[in-house]
Amino acid sequence: MVTANPILIPELRLFLAEGDTVGLREVAEELHPATVAEFSEGLDDREIWQLLDTVPVERQAEIFPYYSMFRQVQLVKSADRVHLGKLLEWMAADNRDDLLRELEPDLVEEILPLVAKAERHDIRMLLSCPENSAGALMTTEYASLPADITAGEAVTRLRTQAPNSESIYYIYVLDSERKLVGFVSLRDLILAKPMAMVSELMQRDVITVRVEEPREQVVQKLARFDFLAIPVVDDRNRLVGIVTHDDVLDAVRQDATDDAQRIAAIAPLGESYLEAAILSMTWKRGVWLTILFATAAVTAMVLARSPIEHVWLVAFIPLVIASGGNSGNQSATLVITALSTGDCQLADWPRILKRECVLGVLLGSLLAVPGYLLALIYAPSPAAATVIPLTILGVVMLGTLVGSVLPLLFRSIGLDPALMSNPFVSAIVDVVGIVLYMLIAIVVLD
């Protein structure tokens, strides 16, 4: 997906008005497909189809996935059904799958019969994979060979398969049941003696992912081994597809943005910030603001029920709450990012909690010192002023503990830690923090 670039729009419109198919074809044929999409995104749907129709459907299928998803859906709706079937046949399987997941199921059922049978089978298989699984990220286009041919023969066969540029560089070696027995890189084939057997050249120790594995693990494996692609197998070790480096990069970038938005209590926009509709954004932010508001309302009700009696203590309410909230927010973010990058596993919980408890004491003590100095200015006596450092120490320890426990807890029951942690951390830390403040004040002052 690319951002629209309006710079060529006037020229394209001129070509369209003059019916200059040669000029249009030159644009659609010569530039990188991403650039074609970028320059033409600003045209209306009919105009884009006029531009695309100047080039063969293979080329159209290369350009099409680079339009924004919203635009792709619009273009599909205004397209001739038969032409659409052809276009889908030529599109890379992973891009096609992304698009079909966005369409109304009825529309998909209407289009599918127009797609060639072999492709239709692949489409149904990919659509049946759960979102966020390896299966949903993979493409069914890959190069495969048997083990009992020579490197020279292998290169000849690859020439006839002529797979797309994504998938020719790793070639998977399958047995007669399509089980994965090894892989060989195009580099190894080129550098090998032409008479060497594929079975000698291939690496047998293949790192794979299962079709139902979560995409986080696909990302971790591909990143760890610096692969161009990672093979996806079913439960009987039969090759069903590959996940390529570019789709992993897109997934990582999307996940990072989604996670950052979830941590800040925003339901992920899933689209470009400037393109998101105002009402949808209001909803995605408003729903969490309302939940956070409800937790703050509980704090207000607690505070209203047993008011803090000494006026100078009121001034410190925001400071006490902020200390707990900030340290809890730090802990939650650290644990969430460590879980999602694979730095930590759920099983590491005893070490995580131990670390956070130690840090809670250290950070709480660190903040208690300026807290005491500040309190000395406003408190009636140095003894009374100790309420503030004691409370700060307590809420910071509480913050680090709650901030680290909740993401682990949500992960352990299968919920997304990034989504759930923020409102609960602030709810617990704020309410318990205020109660702690009042209790310490009563004990010290009365």
Next chain:
Amino acid sequence: MVTANPILIPELRLFLAEGDTVGLREVAEELHPATVAEFSEGLDDREIWQLLDTVPVERQAEIFPYYSMFRQVQLVKSADRVHLGKLLEWMAADNRDDLLRELEPDLVEEILPLVAKAERHDIRMLLSCPENSAGALMTTEYASLPADITAGEAVTRLRTQAPNSESIYYIYVLDSERKLVGFVSLRDLILAKPMAMVSELMQRDVITVRVEEPREQVVQKLARFDFLAIPVVDDRNRLVGIVTHDDVLDAVRQDATDDAQRIAAIAPLGESYLEAAILSMTWKRGVWLTILFATAAVTAMVLARSPIEHVWLVAFIPLVIASGGNSGNQSATLVITALSTGDCQLADWPRILKRECVLGVLLGSLLAVPGYLLALIYAPSPAAATVIPLTILGVVMLGTLVGSVLPLLFRSIGLDPALMSNPFVSAIVDVVGIVLYMLIAIVVLD
């Protein structure tokens, strides 16, 4: 970098004790280099060198970069200097550059004379590139060819260059002055007729990055065009290196974690959560907690100077502050992630501010309703209760405005928006929010 896996440690220690070099060599030779590092990270430095010394230095150079950076530095310190020079010669240029940047400059100057002259030149060039630039991310190992040879000759030349697996798939076509005139993929060479000229096969419209371009832009270009690698050129369009897909993936994952940590007011750990030293983590969190504490102290001082006189209003302090803080946090995160993914540019500021102002009104009105209902319970009269919804509307509008303006402001003066925004957003929103609360209370109630 991989996480340590202790499962093979007892077996490796047994091999080491028995001096079983055959067993050790089998481990170091047969597994994926990342797996070798993963399984042996738990050994001590001397034991790791014993393991590595069972295989040729070329293989050692493949395994070495997969140890954690901390470990690599330790291993360098305990290594024989001459051997180290050889190891550095064989290491991929980008990994070597990462390592040398972590070492003391004195140590680097001691080692460099032991590295072959050609490599030494590359090292000095890479080390001179600013961190976070395309130059610091690139490797100087790439395949290049002249334009006036045939595809068959090209493949033969590649066989003799035998570049590593990273860089053989895109071949860059250079003129006599090493200027980049085109590129051709290994796929195109294999599929072409052997007598076709490289100059006919190559694409002339090459997308490049300049050596000093920030790495964010490298990531955006490579992701947009789905490249395996992107060429890096100097100011005269001479090829100086390439940035490969795996380094971009690592950079994106690291940047995403760093950004999430910065947004949560933590100086990026730059290492695994469980491996970070407690004291370093205390510092990286403590420094920002202290800054946030200072901003909360200002709020406390404002509140102490002109105390809120009506007791029921005190109960609403945390709620009012939280509403502003949460909406400001949302806006800041959205703008920061949009800027860092390239969704928005600085030049989009009028559209961003317009969106956030509209959202401030919508979200503020949304929260004002439950705020008014809650206030009715505690306020002496329905008229007095209007203080709460009016303040909420005000602070939410303030939050969205400050949360969106500050990241744009910091970006425009060249500071990292993720690093700077959080403490300033909370400082401004909290203090101004409290003042606004008091002002509205005075106007409505007195």
